[in-house]
Structure formats: structure tokens, C-alpha cells
Amino acid sequence: xxxxxxxxxxxxxxxxxxxxxxxxxxxxxxxxxxxxxxxxxxxxxxxxxxxxxxxxxxxxxxxxxxxxxxxxxxxxxxxxxxxxxxxxxxxxxxxxxxxxxxxxxxxxxxxxxxxxxxxxxxxxxxxxxxxxxxxxxxxxxxxxxxxxxxxxxxxxxxxxxxxxxxxxxxxxxxxxxxxxxxxxxxxxxxxxxxxxxxxxxxxxxxxxxxxxxxxxxxxxxxxxxxxxxxxxxxxxxxxxxxxxxxxxxxxxxxxxxxxxxxxxxxxxxxxxxxxxxxxxxxxxxxxxxxxxxxxxxxxxxxxxxxxxxxxxxxxxxxxx
Amino acid sequence: xxxxxxxxxxxxxxxxxxxxxxxxxxxxxxxxxxxxxxxxxxxxxxxxxxxxxxxxxxxxxxxxxxxxxxxxxxxxxxxxxxxxxxxxxxxxxxxxxxxxxxxxxxxxxxxxxxxxxxxxxxxxxxxxxxxxxxxxxxxxxxxxxxxxxxxxxxxxxxxxxxxxxxxxxxxxxxxxxxxxxxxxxxxxxxxxxxxxxxxxxxxxxxxxxxxxxxxxxxxxxxxxxxxxxxxxxxxxxxxxxxxxxxxxxxxx
Numbered sequence: 089x090x091x092x093x094x095x096x097x098x099x100x101x102x103x104x105x106x107x108x109x110x111x112x113x114x115x116x117x118x119x120x121x122x123x124x125x126x127x128x129x130x131x132x133x134x135x136x137x138x139x140x141x142x143x144x145x146x147x148x149x150x151x152x153x154x155x156x157x158x159x160x161x162x163x164x165x166x167x168x169x170x171x172x173x174x175x176x177x178x179x180x181x182x183x184x185x186x187x188x189x190x191x192x193x194x195x196x197x198x199x200x201x202x203x204x205x206x207x208x209x210x211x212x213x214x215x216x217x218x219x220x221x222x223x224x225x226x227x228x229x230x231x232x233x234x235x236x237x238x239x240x241x242x243x244x245x246x247x248x249x250x251x252x253x254x255x256x257x258x259x260x261x262x263x264x265x266x267x268x269x270x271x272x273x274x275x276x277x278x279x280x281x282x283x284x285x286x287x288x289x290x291x292x293x294x295x296x297x298x299x300x301x302x303x304x305x306x307x308x309x310x311x312x313x314x315x316x317x318x319x320x321x322x323x324x325x326x327x328x329x330x331x332x333x334x335x336x337x338x339x340x341x342x343x344x345x346x347x348x349x350x351x352x353x354x355x356x357x358x359x360x361x362x363x364x365x366x367x368x369x370x371x372x373x374x375x376x377x378x379x380x381x382x383x384x385x386x387x388x389x390x391x392x393x394x395x396x397x398x399x400x401x402x403x404x405x406x407x408x
Numbered sequence: 409x410x411x412x413x414x415x416x417x418x419x420x421x422x423x424x425x426x427x428x429x430x431x432x433x434x435x436x437x438x439x440x441x442x443x444x445x446x447x448x449x450x451x452x453x454x455x456x457x458x459x460x461x462x463x464x465x466x467x468x469x470x471x472x473x474x475x476x477x478x479x480x481x482x483x484x485x486x487x488x489x490x491x492x493x494x495x496x497x498x499x500x501x502x503x504x505x506x507x508x509x510x511x512x513x514x515x516x517x518x519x520x521x522x523x524x525x526x527x528x529x530x531x532x533x534x535x536x537x538x539x540x541x542x543x544x545x546x547x548x549x550x551x552x553x554x555x556x557x558x559x560x561x562x563x564x565x566x567x568x569x570x571x572x573x574x575x576x577x578x579x580x581x582x583x584x585x586x587x588x589x590x591x592x593x594x595x596x597x598x599x600x601x602x603x604x605x606x607x608x609x610x611x612x613x614x615x616x617x618x619x620x621x622x623x624x625x626x627x628x629x630x631x632x633x634x635x636x637x638x639x640x641x642x643x644x645x646x647x648x649x650x651x652x653x654x655x656x657x658x659x660x
Contacts, residue, residue, distance in 0.1 A: 150617075151616045151617055151619070154619060155438060158435040158437055158438040159434070159435070159438055160435075174617070174618055174619055175619055178437055178618075178619045178620070179437070180437065180619070220522060220605075222522075225613075225617065226610070226613050226614050226617050227614065227617035227618060228617070246605065250605045251605060252522055252603055252604060252605045253602070253603055253604075253613070254517075254522070254603050255514070258514055258517070258518075261518065262517070262518070262522070265518060267517060267518060267521055267522050268522060390618070
């Protein structure tokens with residue numbers, strides 16, 4: 089009897105030791121194709137199921153994702169670089185470990201657009217004085233770019249031009265009907281609204297801040313990184329492999345994501361949409377994060393004190 | 409002791425909150441201590457712009473509520489005293505009462521714009537229903553004896569309405585207004601959270617986006633205090649105007 093109990097305990101301990109840790113990963117609903125593909129095409133992730141298990145959980149907005157992280161319900165996730173800067177400013181123990189996509193300009197690359205009525209009176213950003221600009225959320229990247237664009241034109245956000253939050257699906261009609269003077273457009277809404285006509289680009293996210301910069305990144309909690317370094321390395325190794333596959337086989341990857349229900353846009357339109365810039369190695373543009381943090385502190389007064397960007401980035405888990 | 413009981417209950421809740429916040433089980437960014445919330449509350453009252461945000465929300469809530477009170481009492485009285493109006497409007501109000509009007513907010517933005525008007529319009533719509541329904545019940549329930557007596561004494565239709573129906577329905581009217589008033593505040597805050605560049609709802613979402621839960625909870629305390637103060641003011645007004653019927657409950 090004692091021998092049986094001993095064998096049972098030994099078996100349980102051995103089994104537990106062999107079970108790889110599950111990464112509870114908070115994801116968003118846009119521009120994260122290379123992350124989503126890890127769950128859709130497990131055949132591209134040789135370490136999944138061996139060195140780690142992946143449980144991707146959908147969140148609609150960053151605050152909810154960070155609240156879940158603070159509540160201990162997530163080990164890591166996707167987030168805009170500026171959202172992690174906010175979190176670090178509040179002392180949240182998280183680190184950015186890899187880049188997902190960047191706001192950049194160039195042929196075939198998408199960058200967030202700020203559009204106005206084609207036949208309207210607004211010809212330059214200065215003409216937005218006394219008007220309203222629609223962003224998707226307060227203190228989001230879209231808010232930052234809108235404010236940066238206004239500041240560049242010598243306008244004072246909130247005083248000269250109101251910045252109001254509005255859902256992406258309604259911004260097109262809001263601009264056309266004159267409810268707002270300008271609005272933020274990302275894919276797939278940008279292509280859909282462009283096809284309808286009547287709107288033209290006033291400035292882009294890259295125009296607004298003046299340089300290519302991190303849009304979305306992967307973060308992990310520091311405790312999780314310290315206690316599961318092998319799992320994170322294996323995860324990022326698979327992530328880089330999937331990113332390379334996605335860049336080389338974008339049409340097939342998009343078709344797979346669409347079939348799996350990760351994307352609701354009609355497949356034909358989704359395939360045609362331009363994509364954000366993605367770094368095949370997953371390496372971050374740290375300098376751009378530093379510039380963003382400085383802008384958030386100095387120009388927008390969004391941060392009470394400067395944030396140490398070097399201290400919030402750890403790229404050592406990425407494959408060399 | 410009976411008067412102190414609610415204070416003791418509030419104190420117990422606050423102590424429980426502080427104990428949980430200090431237990432270390434939850435991240436202080438998610439579950440801040442009372443001292444942090446009080447600190448933010450003091451800062452709120454020290455910032456004139458925060459008080460302006462509160463004033464903006466109150467104006468929107470009052471505007472929608474006042475319009476709903478005028479329209480709601482009128483419609484409710486008509487439905488309560490006219491069979492024809494009741495037959496016409498009852499299916500509309502009872503059939504759409506359960507519809508979450510907040511879902512109509514995007515449409516309201518397109519019709520009334522992104523500013524205050526769309527928010528005031530939604531407050532009006534949300535407040536209208538309880539006022540109409542409770543007022544019509546009150547107007548419908550006026551004692552026949554009182555109505556017949558008034559008519560026997562030679563009162564005209566207008567005099568009967570003024571001297572009998574309205575006073576008899578007044579407690580119901582105030583009950584409807586009391587239900588609608590907190591709804592006005594809730595709707596304003598939610599609409600400001602969804603789409604606004606000012607107001608207390610904007611402050612809530614701004615604080616949340618900055619991961620400043622303590623600041624967000626300080627704004628929530630301000631909203632709760634405003635709601636309580638408005639309700640007390642309405643009850644005082646009711647007691648002054650409907651002096652013949654006190655709000656008393658007898659427990660057996």
C-alpha cells in the first residue's frame with residue numbers, strides 16, 4: 089500500500105515537472121497578425137506544447153488588459169509601447185520583450201491616417217482650429233498622434249481643437265456629416281472609407297511625431313520572466329519564426345486567420361489592405377520609445393515624471 | 409442608535425476596504441488604500457478645472473432631467489386621465505421601456521452632434537420613461553369619490569385637475585422624479601465615458617487610461633456625493649410641496 093502511494097506521488101511529481109508552463113497572454117483585436125498566427129498555425133511553433141502552452145485571451149482595450157495583468161490573471165500580452173510607458177510610470181512590473189509592428193511610412197506599408205472631408209474647408213492642420221478631431225480612445229496612441237499633429241501646427245489640443253473619443257466604425261460618417269472635423273483611420277476602416285470616397289488624408293501618425301516608431305509590442309511580467317525564462321525564450325523563438333513566415337506568406341497567413349475567425353473583415357478586402365511594418369527579428373526600435381516617452385512627459389504632460397525606457401525593455405529573451 | 413446605524417455601516421464598509429487594500433493580496437494600483445483615494449479627492453477639489461468638469465456634467469444631467477420632468481409629467485397626466493391618450497401611448501411606453509436607450513447613443517451623436525446636445529437628449533429619453541409611467545399610475549388612481557365631490561361642488565374640468573388630480577398625483581410625480589434623477593446622472597457619466605472631451609465621465613476614463621485607479625475612485629466618490637445631495641434636495645422639495653403626505657413607513 090505504501091509502495092503504491094509512493095509510486096502515485098512520484099508519478100504526479102514527474103508529470104507536473106514535464107507539463108510546460110501555460111502563458112496566459114492578453115491580446116487585442118487589430119494589427120497583431122503575427123501573434124494570433126501562433127494559435128492558429130501551431131505547426132509553425134515547434135516549441136508550443138513542449139516548452140510552453142499558449143492561452144490567448146482577447147481584450148477590447150488596454151486598461152482592461154492591464155487590470156487583468158495587475159489582478160494576476162495574465163502573464164503577458166500585447167500592448168502599445170505608450171501604454172507600457174504609462175504602466176511603468178505607475179510602477180507596474182512589466183517589461184517589453186519584442187516588437188509586433190511599427191508606425192512607419194513607405195511603399196506597401198500602412199501608417200495611421202487622419203482624414204478630413206475632401207471638399208471641406210480644412211486644407212491644413214492649422215484649419216482644425218475651433219474644430220474637433222476624433223480618436224479611438226483617451227490617452228491612446230491615436231490620441232497622442234492627434235495631439236502631436238496639432239502641436240506641430242501651433243495649435244493647443246483641447247483649447248484650440250477638441251479631441252474626442254469615438255469608435256472606429258463610426259468615424260467615417262462622423263467626418264462626412266461634419267460632426268467632427270477630422271478623424272483617425274486604421275485598417276480595415278481606412279480602406280473601406282477610402283473606397284466610399286469623399287475623404288482625404290490630412291496627416292499621418294508618422295507625420296505627426298516625425299519619425300518611425302513602435303506601435304505594438306509584447307510585454308511580460310517581470311516575475312514571470314524570472315521564473316520561466318526558458319518558456320519565454322521558446323515562445324519568442326516561435327514568435328520570430330511565425331513573424332518571418334507571416335512576412336513571406338502574408339496571403340496564406342491572412343487566409344488562415346480569417347478562416348479561424350480572428351478577422352471579421354471580408355477576406356478579399358482583408359487581403360488587399362496594406363499592413364503595418366513588422367521587424368522580422370522582433371527587435372525593438374528602443375530609440376523611438378524613448379522619444380515617445382519624452383514627448384509624453386515634456387509636451388503632453390501625460391507623465392508626472394520621466395520614465396526609464398531602457399529599464400522597461402529587455403530583448404535578451406529574443407533569439408540571437 | 410437608529411440614526412447612527414447607517415454611519416456605522418458606512419464606517420464598517422470603509423474599514424473593510426482599508427483592510428483588504430492593506431492585506432497585500434491585491435495590487436495597490438488595482439485596489440488603492442483609502443488614504444490614496446482621500447489624497448486624490450483633496451486634489452480634485454483643489455483643481456478648479458475638476459470642479460468645472462463636475463459643473464459640465466451637472467448642467468447636462470439637469471437639462472435632460474428638467475426636459476424629461478416637463479414632458480413626462482404632461483404625458484403621464486394625459487395618459488392617466490384620458491382613455492384615448494392611454495390607448496395611444498401605453499403600448500409605446502410599455503413596449504419600449506426595457507430597451508437600453510444607451511445603445512441608441514451612436515445615432516444620437518449623428519443626429520445631435522458630439523457635444524452636449526446628444527448627451528442631454530439621451531438623458532431626456534432615459535428619464536422620460538419612469539416619470540411618465542409613475543405619473544400616469546398616480547393620475548389614474550385618483551379616488552373617484554374626490555372627483556365626484558369636486559364635480560358636485562361645481563368645479564370645472566380645469567379646477568378639478570388643478571385642485572384634485574394634480575395634488576392627488578403629486579406623491580407619484582415625485583416618486584417618478586426620484587427614480588429618474590439618479591438615472592440622469594448615470595447616463596451623463598456613461599455618455600461622457602463613451603465620447604466626450606469634458607465632464608466627470610471623461611475624468612473617469614482619463615484616470616483609467618492612466619492606470620490611476622485612486623483618481624478614478626475619487627471621481628466616483630464625487631459622483632456618489634452629487635447623487636446623494638441631489639436626491640436629498642428632491643426629497644426636501646417633495647416634503648415642502650407635498651406636505652400632506654409624509655414619506656413614512658411602518659414596520660410590523
